[in-house]
Amino acid sequence: MASVLEFSDVVVRRNGRNIVDRLNWQVNDDERWVVLGPNGAGKTTLLQLADTFMHPTSGEASVLGETLGQTNVFELRPRIGFTSSALARRVPADETVLNVVMTAAYSVLGRWNEEYESMDVDRAREVLGDWALDHLADRLFGTLSDGERKRVLIARAIMTDPELLLLDEPSASLDLGSREVLLGLLSTFAKSPLTPAMVMVTHHVEEIPPGFTHVLLLRDGQAVKAGPIHDTLTRENLTETFGMPIALAEASGRYAARAY
Numbered sequence: 001m002a003s004v005l006e007f008s009d010v011v012v013r014r015n016g017r018n019i020v021d022r023l024n025w026q027v028n029d030d031e032r033w034v035v036l037g038p039n040g041a042g043k044t045t046l047l048q049l050a051d052t053f054m055h056p057t058s059g060e061a062s063v064l065g066e067t068l069g070q071t072n073v074f075e076l077r078p079r080i081g082f083t084s085s086a087l088a089r090r091v092p093a094d095e096t097v098l099n100v101v102m103t104a105a106y107s108v109l110g111r112w113n114e115e116y117e118s119m120d121v122d123r124a125r126e127v128l129g130d131w132a133l134d135h136l137a138d139r140l141f142g143t144l145s146d147g148e149r150k151r152v153l154i155a156r157a158i159m160t161d162p163e164l165l166l167l168d169e170p171s172a173s174l175d176l177g178s179r180e181v182l183l184g185l186l187s188t189f190a191k192s193p194l195t196p197a198m199v200m201v202t203h204h205v206e207e208i209p210p211g212f213t214h215v216l217l218l219r220d221g222q223a224v225k226a227g228p229i230h231d232t233l234t235r236e237n238l239t240e241t242f243g244m245p246i247a248l249a250e251a252s253g254r255y256a257a258r259a260y
């Protein structure tokens with residue numbers, strides 16, 4: 001078991017406010033974390049630290065054993081897979097699905113003059129198959145539904161066999177059916193021993209795929225609680241995180257929450 005993320009007293013300060021506030025957090029390579037918290041809690045900021053696109057204002061953050069500020073982030077980044085809706089907006093609409101996935105091999109978003117080997121094509125087709133997208137390989141990204149786009153970007157993030165996979169709200173804006181399909185795929189992926197460490201940001205406990213093992217509850221940049229999901233995802237902790245009385249139900253590894 002190796003440590004993939006190690007945050008020690010991490011502060012990110014913007015406009016005189018700590019948007020991440022003295023956070024201590026550790027993620028090991030066999031863990032799949034959910035980061036849950038209200039709008040503005042600092043969830044995306046946390047993923048930007050983990051993705052090495054931001055450094056702490058103070059404190060120490062290590063990613064894959066390398067301390068941010070003391071390492072070459074360009075060597076670290078290919079070892080990390082990332083998806084978000086902000087990334088989806090940057091993908092060229094006229095790129096094929098196969099190319100959107102395959103171009104991850106060069107960390108570029110649109111195909112230009114890079115030379116790909118048959119190994120790259122095979123790998124891209126393999127991940128498209130794993131994420132139930134093989135029938136869309138030749139379609140243009142701009143013609144896909146929201147749910148299909150999100151799956152393509154996850155396939156892209158996995159293309160390079162990352163050691164850490166970061167997902168920022170992968171189920172946001174999906175209809176019930178698309179959300180359930182994505183949750184099923186994420187759950188299968190999370191349960192595989194070959195899968196790397198995962199961190200998934202979400203707003204809703206209903207979007208937690210079975211197989212995720214840990215949860216970080218975040219409010220105002222601070223950890224309300226962090227730990228194994230069974231002990232940490234409780235009505236008391238959700239009530240504190242969202243600042244209102246929350247009732248929580250669990251059935252077959254799926255959760256549901258509402259105010260009461």
Ligand SMILES: Nc1ncnc2c1ncn2[C@@H]1O[C@H](COP(=O)(O)OP(=O)(O)OP(=O)(O)O)[C@@H](O)[C@H]1O
Nearest residue numbers: 014015019037038039040041042043044045046203
């Ligand atoms: N560059 C910045 N300058 C000033 N404030 C910022 C900056 N970046 C983020 N913030 C603020 O920091 C807080 C945390 O932002 P962040 O995007 O991490 O929240 P979040 O938990 O992902 O929210 P959401 O659920 O809405 O996506 C927000 O209040 C945001 O307005």
Ligand SMILES: [Mg+2]
Nearest residue numbers: 043044045168
């Ligand atoms: Mg966010």
